[in-house]
Amino acid sequence: MRKPETFEEYKSWCGEFLQTDFDDDTSRNRYETNLNIAYLAAESHVFFETLKKKFDEWSEDYKKATDSELLMSPFNLKVVKKTYESAVDKSFRINVLWNEDFPKEPKKGWVTSRNLHFYFNDGVRGYIVCRFIDGPKFIAERLKKYAKSLGLKSHFYSQEREEGYYAYHFYVTIHIPFIDESFKRIVSEIEVEIQLTTQLQEVLKNLTHQFYEVNRLKPGKTSKWKWDYRTNRFRVGYISHTLHLLESIIVEIRDNKTETSELSEDSEKDPNA
Template sequence: MPGKPTFADFGPWAQKNIGFDPTAKSLSSWISTNTRTFLASIEDHIFYSRLQSLVEAHKANATHQQINIVTIKPELNVKSVDSIISKLYRINVVENGNFPNPKGERWVGANDIFKELKDIIRTTIVCRHIDEPAKITALIESICKELELPCHVNAQAKEHGYYAYHVYVVFNFEFTNMAWESFRENVYFEIQITTEMQYMLYALTHVFYEAEREKLDLIQDTWKWDYKSAKFSASYLSHSLHLLEGLLLRLYEDVATNANQPAVLGTEDHALSKSIDNEATDNNAMPEPLGEQ
């Protein structure tokens, strides 16, 4: 059985097995043209305007609200050509347990890029508390339903410590194929929704995962014991933060509950208090302090 090609050998392998050259300048130009078209189509769509309004309506302030969004504006990010080629390599080779055969019915090639890759255009919404990503997701789903746009939700909770909700909104846009002929395709717009602490940690540690994505010789679980590694620290810190965020929200809820209730004695405490009062009356004196007995 032939071994998996490294990323450096992906070009010749893809030409032979899939029928495209990942290093060709013509491919890079074609991808760039279509990603610009994709970006412009999202920017001009009413959905994006509604998403901006959602963010503006739930901006965080000094008080605790049901939804507290700290993102100023949902900026649109475009996946680079290099990242797209890397993703094709990972789909067909690194993450393919069926190699040397395709992972699915066939190999994922250049003509499949815009229908198979779900994060070519993406944005991130950052909020304060652990219960808010689900609430924001529900609001986005409502917008999609109103605009008759299909959408899919994936609550991410990865072993290496990534926590976020992903919403994939499906659009039907016009593109050009490799022969520069127009065609329409269903494509995904990815919205990542996460908390402030998780976002800051991800921004700091994402580089470690980027460096390992294309490696073939990783032993899956050894990092869990390598306490000196950056991956160990980042992963378990993320899990710890997730727990801490849950505890903090629970504290918010407990404080809010107590603030709305009068400070009265419970039934058992009231009975005990009455018993002590009766005893003190019978003895015609209050109980002595413990230190003076």
């Protein structure tokens, strides 16, 4: 079986081997209907409804420990839905580009129009921006503990991509009453994602993501851009890596209260200060 190399070849291959037509309006409508159901179910779920209160508590704990604010602004979890185009785009990566066993199916099975709405763990996702580099892990650990207290499955991991993206991704599993191909109601699990990043990384996220979007559908991986010092991709990528280093230095200075205090005392003794 010849491996599809372009997105158009991939869609043709899906029609022939997976009996899936991603250009079909029925597939799109079923996906968008189910994503709307998932979005509304997540918003009304007890885990998300009570998060503001928990964040107020965690912010106080963080401030006592670091004498710093946890978030960039008052808690406001912005939840968004993955578009149909983005989901189909990701199915190409899962089924083909990242599938080292192709033409065998991926470990979780083929992505098709029938499971597109619940296959991925970021169909419904939210974003939280922290002030400092230690914030994302701090929040991820507390989100996991809180999910456990509610009897919910959850997990998290750090993301560090070569193009300069840094964040923690947290996932909580909830049950959703989806609609199948026959428009019958079936209850299934879905993971809702919360991306945790920092103030400086958020500033550059949109810039770095455009290079990720352009290159992620290309077969194979290349690091040649790391020598293209005249390009914006090079500049933005390395600015992001540099900011990650600077954020760690900022936190070290913040936490080194003893040295800061000594410096202050020395300044008071210096008649020229």
